Amino acid sequence: MKGYRKYFLNKILWLLITLVFAFILNFILPRMMPGDPVAAIVARLAQGMSNSTGMKQVYEQYTSLFGTNLPLYQQFFIYVNNALHGNFGISFSQYPRTVSDILKSSLIWTIALQFPAIIVGWIIGNTLGALAAYLKKGFDKVLLPVSIFISNFPPFGMAVILLVIFAVNLKWFPTSGGYGFDLIPNLSWKFVWSVIVHYQLPFWSIVLIAIGGQAIGMRSMSIYELNADYVKYSRFLGIKDRKIVWYVFRNAMLPQVTGLALSIGTMVSGALIAEIIFSYPGLGTTLLNGIKGQDYPLISATTLIITLMVLFANFVVELVYGLIDPRIKAAQAD
Amino acid sequence: MAKVMLEVKDLTTKYITRFRENVYAVDHVSLKVEEGKSLGIAGESGCGKSTLALSLMGYYFPPLHYTSGDIIIDGTNISTMKPDEIRKKILGQEIAYIPQAAMNALNPTRKIINLIEDVIQAHDPKAKKKEIYDLAVERFEVLGLPAEVLQKYPVELSGGMKQRTVIAISVILSPKILIADEPSSALDVTSQKMVIKMLLDLMEHGFIKSMIFITHELPLLYNVTDDIMVMYAGQIVEKGTAAQTVFDPLHPYAKGLMGSIIVPERGLRDVKLTAIPGVPPNLKNPPHGCRFAERCRYVVPECKVHPIEMLHIADNRHYRCIFSEEYLRKAYQND
Amino acid sequence: MKHTLQQVFRSGKFVVGFIIFCILLLIVLIYPLIVTDPPLTIIAQGTFFPPGIYVNTYDSVNSPSTYILNLENAGVKRIASKLSDEDRLAMQEFLIVAGVPAEDIDITNTPQLLEQWNSNYDPSKNISGMTLARSRYFQRLNTSLKGLLKPEGEILAAINADSGDLEQIGLVNQNDYVNVGEVANVRLLALGTDNFGRDMLTELVRAAGVSLLIGLVAGLVATLIGLVLGLVSGYIGGIVDDLIMFVTNLFIVIPSFVLLILISFSIGQNKRGAFTIALVIGLTSWVWTARAVRSQVISLRNRDHVNLSKLSGHSIFHIILNDILPYIASYVIMAFILQISSAILVEASLSIIGLGPRTTEVPTLGLLMNWAMIYQAHIIGKWWAYFPVLVVIALITFSMNLMNTGLDQVFNPALRE
């Protein structure tokens, strides 16, 4: 266990570093750009040009909250401190809701949608990839081009196609939303059923997006492992083929787990867009609304949350990897 | 007359490539190894040594395919057995194999002891973990390997240690015959010596009864094995005791190869080995007559007309050439 | 070199990808030479005209020569275009409710059906359970059925300048035809028009061109940065390597999409040209190239030929250029191809969330998609506004990845099996 602890500490340290940089980037990037939305806000405030009193209130609250009249480094600490307390200011576009309030209601939808979908897509993709490598012949001939095509199909395209086929034409599922627009969230059967029905299309489009890339990766990893020297040797030791196949897929899968950690960011981006296509009430749609409403506080907070989510997911996957790859413990022990 | 442990009659196997071409890398090979004896096989790179080693196991998977011939282990003809029967009863138990690239021969994510469990349970599903562990510890100790190795992953072992571990695993079921394919070629000199000593120890302790040792380093063979065979382009071209083949080679190719043994420096030996002019024929389409004819300095037109038969000149003494023993000896003397 | 190329072109996957890509490229290059209209001009009044050939009605009526064709099915077709089977069933339903015995109604007998309809339809009549929408439908149907069976033609009339009376100046008979070739104004809108009323096909071709350019620029930028960082980090090693790898790993875990959103939003709509977007995409997507190049360089660094070159006193530049680059060229090319295709996807994704290039200058594939989504083309069934865009995007990325897979199989033989 000593080896794993070292690995764990290593990963925690890396998580902390990346978190710090996530904050820095989120803070500094907008302020470095020519269009600097923060400066624009302050400028508008200084000129007292905000016409509605509501807007003015927002700006004032914004200045005091983020100390936009202080030096940049002080602003940064205020910003981090606020963010850690879940204080992201008031939304411009949905005044008088606070940003954290908006995020709170959308975060849960995103998490409930994306993580199961990505995991399911990963599992199916890897199984298909392994099968393609093992069965070869016809299955592989069909699967490989299909996977290449799917994994190169734009994520939003997959969502649109599913929507048109299953919602618009077949009318099996609704075209948009997280639940029926005439319902109020509660724990009734009707509501839960509505949520389940609305869940299907976004879920499966994210799954499909994930499958393609994973299947291709797993296929080449498996082919590589199937040709490894240890396969031949194990055969000549008289070990059963079934066991050897298990060796191979286990070994091929390990890099796929690290692969998942590395590609989670990309997958989440694709999934956010799928959310937008289905007007799913998650972070993607929130982000879109923020962009439409030129709502800087909302965009900034959403991107930060997305980054944090990805970093944590990444961290968890790395921890799992440390648990399932025996070499990690061994390699770290000495 | 000692018991014959392994007898191979006219074994022919082929690779079927992606492009559906046949490569006959083992062509009508016959050999015999008696109990307590070892046989060395030598030849240039690409002449089919590794393929012969694989073929001798009697267990084929693509791209290698069995064509014809018999493999008889201690009186049992395994060529007629079903693959799964061979796997269960023969592999590891009757005949064992040490691969050419032992560095990557172990599953990187399996502890040595778990691999040993897999091997033993593949033949005896009822074997208990405790018994297996005890057996492994005992065997490792006898062979001079630390028992801690059992609890390690392959990445944690040094090259030489990995090679010796592979050997120990290969013979864990005390097979009758061990086929070692260049077990020492990738190692440094010290590790090489340890590996060879270990192989000899195996025979001495009775963990194996006979051994086939494949290498292209001829000096090694002379010190290690009783008999030596020389292979060229998928065929055996010369067979005899170690002393005969080394000091009195008959086939011009063997002569060319053995010429190198006299040079003492290690580096030069290898140079000489490949110094026979020309390249071996393409095995997809080997020449009809003598396969060595293109490179042979004693070649005459008849060499290329008919396939050359193996000549049997004394007990355990064969060569594949159209010239007589006397003619060849004289020719070599005149050089 | 020649041998490698030969091998590459023997890979089926590469060739298929290459052909698709070349066809796309040719279309993008040649189409503007044939259709010279600027791609963003609004030609249609209204949104989403369906694909088809548009024939000017005015010119048809005033066509210099008219032809009379007595075609058997003309009448039937004319009726069918106004009175579909669905309409007939609806009429039957109405008539039954209105009290016509079901056995008297024969929906295939058009004259009889119309007669029954005319004598029974009453817009004021309210059938219980009929929705408002349904009753509107019947009203519309009733209007469109007017004069359906009349045998005469349509009269053309003009106001007499002197008397102010409407005078007949022509008659268009039911069996009058014009030759499309003789009509002055005919416009093919192969993909109809978009929500703004622009010719979708022209726009799409242009957008494909712009997106390819964006991909090219972004790919070049990313590959260049990745290559330089990878070379430096791999060849020099030490602290430089540690630093570069730290940054690279950082940007691998921090989703580049988030950075893109922040940057594009901050730049602001007005300053976001296609070129800027391409640069930004390039600047945020070099990490994988850098990593791949680095590991290649590290494995090359201590090869004999590199050491030999070092011993002969060649400069770092010389060594990198002559002894390292040629060996990683295939990887770099493969990475470059992937960068192009992913940049095209990224541009599209950005545009969909409204952070793409500004909308006034050039169309991009992402912008087309964005417009179609905003106007709900997919929900109201205007497939021509989004489906061709998806197909083009998919063809571009698919072809590039096929090429890449083909190259991979040539350069990494282990995957060939």
Ligand SMILES: Nc1ncnc2c1ncn2[C@@H]1O[C@H](COP(=O)(O)OP(=O)(O)OP(=O)(O)O)[C@@H](O)[C@H]1O
């Ligand atoms: N998988 C394969 N498919 C087709 N041909 C093969 C395959 N493996 C080996 N060969 C061919 O079979 C011949 C014999 O190869 P083999 O590996 O047995 O040679 P070797 O004597 O062991 O050489 P080395 O000393 O390099 O190990 C060679 O010509 C080789 O090209």
Ligand SMILES: [Mg+2]
């Ligand atoms: Mg070999």
